[in-house]
Amino acid sequence: MGEQLKIGNLEIDGVPLFLAPMEDVTYKSFRWMCKKFGVDVMYTEFVSSEALVRNVEKSKLKMELFDFDRPVAVQIYGHNIDSMVRAAQVAEEFNPDFIDINFGCPMKKIIRHGAGAALLQDLPKMQKMSTEIVKAVQVPVTAKTRLGWSESDKPVLEAALRLQDAGIQALAIHGRTREQLYTGTADWTLIGEVKNHPQIAIPIIGNGDINSGEKARTFLEQTDVDALMIGRGAIGRPWLFKEIKHYLRTGENLAPPTVAEVVDVLRGQLKMNLEWKDNERSGILMMRRHFAKYFPGLPGFRELKIKLLTAETNTEVNEILDKIVDMYGSYQPDFTNASLK
Template structure:
C-alpha cells in the first residue's frame, strides 16, 4: 500500500494514536518490536492555533519514528486548517484527522466521532485541509454513532472524494466507546467496495497473531492498526508479524523478560523527560498492563503504581523478579480496557 510517496510492503502494522500513551518512549519500544508506522498522541487544533507549547511538544518527531503521522482533532474548520499547517512544519510523513475519538471531553465540543453526525461538514473540513497542505492527509474514524447509525460506507466515499490517501476504521460505534467486541464486518464491506480505492486500515481488538490473521483473511484490509493491545505489551507487533509469516505463535515472555523490557521503556522515558517524577507518572498506565495473570500480585502492583522515583520502581521490579522470575505470562486473556 502507498500513502503519498511512502510505499509499505506486505501487511504493515500501525501503532494507533492514543492520548497519554503514544509518546516518544512507547513509540520507540513498539518500533523496536516491529511496528511499521507511528502516530503521535492526537493534538488539539485549538491548542495549536493558540501556540500551546505542551501541545506542540507532542508533535516533536525523531528519526526512529519514520514513517510517522501527526494526528489532529477539532470542530472548527478554520482552526483545523491552521492546525494542519502547523503540523506540517514538524515534517510528518502524513497528517491524520481524528474523526473517531469517542471520549466525552472531545465529543462534547463537536470533534472526534461527533463529526459522524455531520458528514457534509466532515467532508468539507477534510477537503479544505487537503488543499491547505502539501503533506498527504489520512483519517481515522468509527463505524458510526450508534448501532442504528452506521454511515461508514458513505463516510469512506466522502473522505476519498475529499482527497484523503488512506482511512483507518475502528470497528465500534461512538456509543460503544471501548465496550463489547469490535465488528469488522463493515470494515470488510468498505474495503471490498469497488468505489473505494484508497487503502483501508482495520483497527479494533487485535490482541494476537492468530486474531490478526483471522481479521485479515475475513476483510482483506491493506493494513492493521494496533492500539490498546500493545499497552504493556509492545512485543505484540513482533508476535503478529511472526504469525503472519509462519502461522506459528511465539512463546509468551517470562517475567524476567518483561521486567527487562519495562526497564528499557522506563529508561527511555526518563532520558526524554526532564523531570523524574513526571516521567514515572507517565508510565503508570503501562505499569498496570505489564504483568497480567500473576498470582497474588495485587500488593506489588499497588506498590508499582504508587512509586514516584526511579529507585523505587527498580526496587519493586527486583522484588517481582525475585518472586516470579521464570513465570511465563499469559497475555491472551489480558484485558484491552
C-alpha cells in the same frame, strides 16, 4: 491482501502494522519500544487544533518527532474548520510523513465540542473539513473513524466515500460505534464492506480487538484490508507486533515472554522516558498506565502492583521491579486474555 500500501510517496510492502494514536500512551518512549518490536507506522498522541492555534507549548511537544519514528503521522482533532486547517499547517512544520484527522475519538471531552466521532453525525462537515485540510498542506492527509454513532446509525461507507472524494489518502476504521466506546466486540464485517466496495480506491486500515496473531490473520482473511492497526492490545505488550508478524509469516505462535523478560522491556522504556522528560517524577507518572498493563494475572500481585503504581522515584520503581523478578521471574503471563481489558 495488497502487496504494497501507498500513502502519498510512502510505500510499505506486505500488510503493515500500525500503532494507533492514543492519548497519554503513544509518546516517545512507547513509540520507541514498539518500533523495536517491529511496528511499521506510528502516530503521535492526538493533538488539539485549538491548542495548536493558541500556540500551547505542551501540544507542540506532542508533535516532536525522532529519527526512529519514521514513517510517522501527527494526528489532530477539532471541530472548527479554520482552526483545523491552521493546526494542519502547524503540524506540517514538524515534517511528519502524513497528517491524520481524528474522526473517531468517542470520549465525552472530545465529542461535546463537536470533534472526533461527533463528526460522524455531520458527514458534510467532515468532508468539507477534510477537503480544506488537504488543500492547505503538501503532505498526504489520512483519517481515522468508527463505524458510526450507534447501532442504528452506521454511515461509515458514506463517510469513506466522502473522505476519498475530499482527497484523504487512507482511512483507518475502528470496528465499533461511538456509543460502544471500547466495550463489546469490534465488528469487522462493515470494515470489510468498505474495503471491498467497488468505489473505494484508497487503502483501508482495520482496527479493533487485534491482540493475537490468530485474530490478525482472521481479520485479514475476512476483510482483505490493506493494513492492521493496533491500539490497546499493545499497551504493556509492545512485542505484540513481533508476535503478529511471526504468526502471519509462519502460522506459529511465539512463546510469551517471562516476567524477567518483561521487566527488561519495562526498564528500557522507563530509562528512555526519564532521559526524555525534564524531571524524574513526571517521567514516572507518565509510565503508570503502562506499569498497570505489563503484569496481567500474576497470582498474589496486588500489593506489589499498588507499590509500583504509587512509586515516585526511579530507585523505588527499580527496587519493586527487582522484587517482581525475584518472585515471578520465570512466570509467563497470559497477555492475550488481558490486553484489551
